Amino acid sequence: MANPIPIGQGASAPSAHLLELKDVHVSYGKTAALHGVSLAVQPGEVVALIGANGAGKSTTLRVISGLLRPTRGEIQFDGRAIGGMPADRVVALGIAQSPEERHVWPAMSVYENLSLGAYLCKSAAEIEQRIAKVYARFPRLKERHRQLAGTLSGGEQQMLAIGRALMSEPRLLLLDEPSLGLSPRMAEEVFDFVREIHAHGVTVLLVEQNVHNALSVASRAYVFETGRVVAERDAAGLLQDPELLSAYLGA
Known part of the structure; x- marks a missing residue:
């Protein structure tokens, strides 16, 4: 594959956490979903959150991105407190989320869907430049730029x-x-894109049910169970610990 145009704004100084959660609690109404989650992501890492369904992984992403408010605890991005910050301000600071089940706009074209992600851009020229970068990364999207998103595989x-x-x-x-x-x-192809995006300067925090897929791209992983972090290991160490994987993931 030809070298595409890099996407991303680079990373902060490697000595500091890019993202840090300290004792974060989240509730859905009266139901507690996270119970004191603490984790950190360094600039340039791919970090995976793994665990059974309902363990709190997606909730953790949603509270980071501003879609949920923490009931207690601290969330810092590049040294700045973002816990409870509105989602649009979180995006403006440099965090973006690709949601579970994708949630593309099915009656809009590929091009129109991409344009919706550029609402922070100040000019049409800037939007076109960013779309060109995405097309360089995903040539198949360029081939289908007029196609309705709902008709894509x-x-x-x-x-x-x-x-x-x-x-x-x-x-x-x-x-x-x-x-x-x-x-x-297709899953392997998507993870190849994750590796390539990461290679061009984007730090990635990944929730993935397929443990082996997750650990194939991540340098470290946090294991979740019932809203808590129960282990943190480097990816290679986790793959060599079948008892831990079996205990918390059934893997």
Whole structure:
């Protein structure tokens, strides 16, 4: 593949956390979803959150991105407190999320979906430049730029969801279940794109049900159970710990 135009704004000084959560609690009404989650992501890392369904992984992404408010605890991005900050301000600071189940606009074209991700851009020329970068990263989207998003395959919709998130040129990309519902071949293709995006300067925090897919791209992982972090290991160490994987993931 030819070298595409880099996407992303680079990383902060490597000595500081890019993202840090300290004792974060979240509730849905009266139901507690996170119970004191603490984790950190360094600039340039790919970090995975793994665990069974309902363990709190997606909730963690949603509270980082501003879609949920923490009931207690601290969230810092590049040294700045963002806990409870509105989602549009979080995006403006450099965090973007590609949501679970993709949520593309099915009756809009690929081009129109990408344009929606560029609402922070100040000019039409800037939007076109960013779309060109996404097309360089995902040539299949360029081939289908006039096609309605609802007619794309699942893998193509996932590329579109990631491309839409990249339109804000984030420093930190939150990926929620990028392989959900995809064939093994298409899932591997999506993870190849994750590796390439990361290689061009975007830090990634990844939620993924397929443990082996997640650990194939991540340098570290946090294991979740019932809204808590129960372990943190480097990816290679986790793959060599079948007892831990079996205990918390059934893997």
